[in-house]
Amino acid sequence: xxxxxxxxxxxxxxxxxxxxxxxxxxxxxxxxxxxxxxxxxxxxxxxxxxxxxxxxxxxxxxxxxxxxxxxxxxxxxxxxxxxxxxxxxxxxxxxxxxxxxxxxxxxxxxxxxxxxxxxxxxxxxxxxxxxxxxxxxxxxxxxxxxxxxxxxxxxxxxxxxxxxxxxxxxxx
Numbered sequence: 006x007x008x009x010x011x012x013x014x015x016x017x018x019x020x021x022x023x024x025x026x027x028x029x030x031x032x033x034x035x036x037x038x039x040x041x042x043x044x045x046x047x048x049x050x051x052x053x054x055x056x057x058x059x060x061x062x063x064x065x066x067x068x069x070x071x072x073x074x075x076x077x078x079x080x081x082x083x084x085x086x087x088x089x090x091x092x093x094x095x096x097x098x099x100x101x102x103x104x105x106x107x108x109x110x111x112x113x114x115x116x117x118x119x120x121x122x123x124x125x126x127x128x129x130x131x132x133x134x135x136x137x138x139x140x141x142x143x144x145x146x147x148x149x150x151x152x153x154x155x156x157x158x159x160x161x162x163x164x165x166x167x168x169x170x171x172x173x174x175x176x177x
Contacts, residue, residue: 010074013104014071046071070095082101123175133171141166142155
């Protein structure tokens with residue numbers, strides 16, 4: 006099986022989040038979860054000063070660009086290239102060029118895999134992030150994205166929540 010790499014896609018300025026949403030929807034509709042693994046709009050936290058007031062805001066690191074972790078083949082190329090708002094892949098001519106390991110590390114994207122001691126059905130506790138101190142049973146695991154899905158009670162009903170491997174630990 007071919008190896009998944011990170012590629013950069015050029016979009017219309019201001020359409021980055023729409024492109025991400027459209028590609029995510031297409032992945033779900035065409036069942037390409039095993040070929041297009043992740044779509045990201047890199048953000049950074051910046052302190053802005055307006056009218057003498059400091060405010061921390063998230064800004065796009067690369068306006069007009071979206072990062073995609075995918076296995077490059079004719080189908081995935083076609084899906085991404087023909088998404089509304091995408092002008093093309095970054096690379097010479099029509100040949101997309103994957104990001105190198107050094108470039109990915111500079112963006113804060115780690116390529117190492119995390120080995121975990123839990124599996125579907127195990128009870129876990131979230132130790133970091135938005136859902137910290139939440140407990141739940143694992144309903145699904147995605148080793149490519151390194152996430153687990155647990156059900157959390159939200160507004161009186163069970164809601165699936167995706168949490169990174171790094172933010173959970175197995176309950177004893």
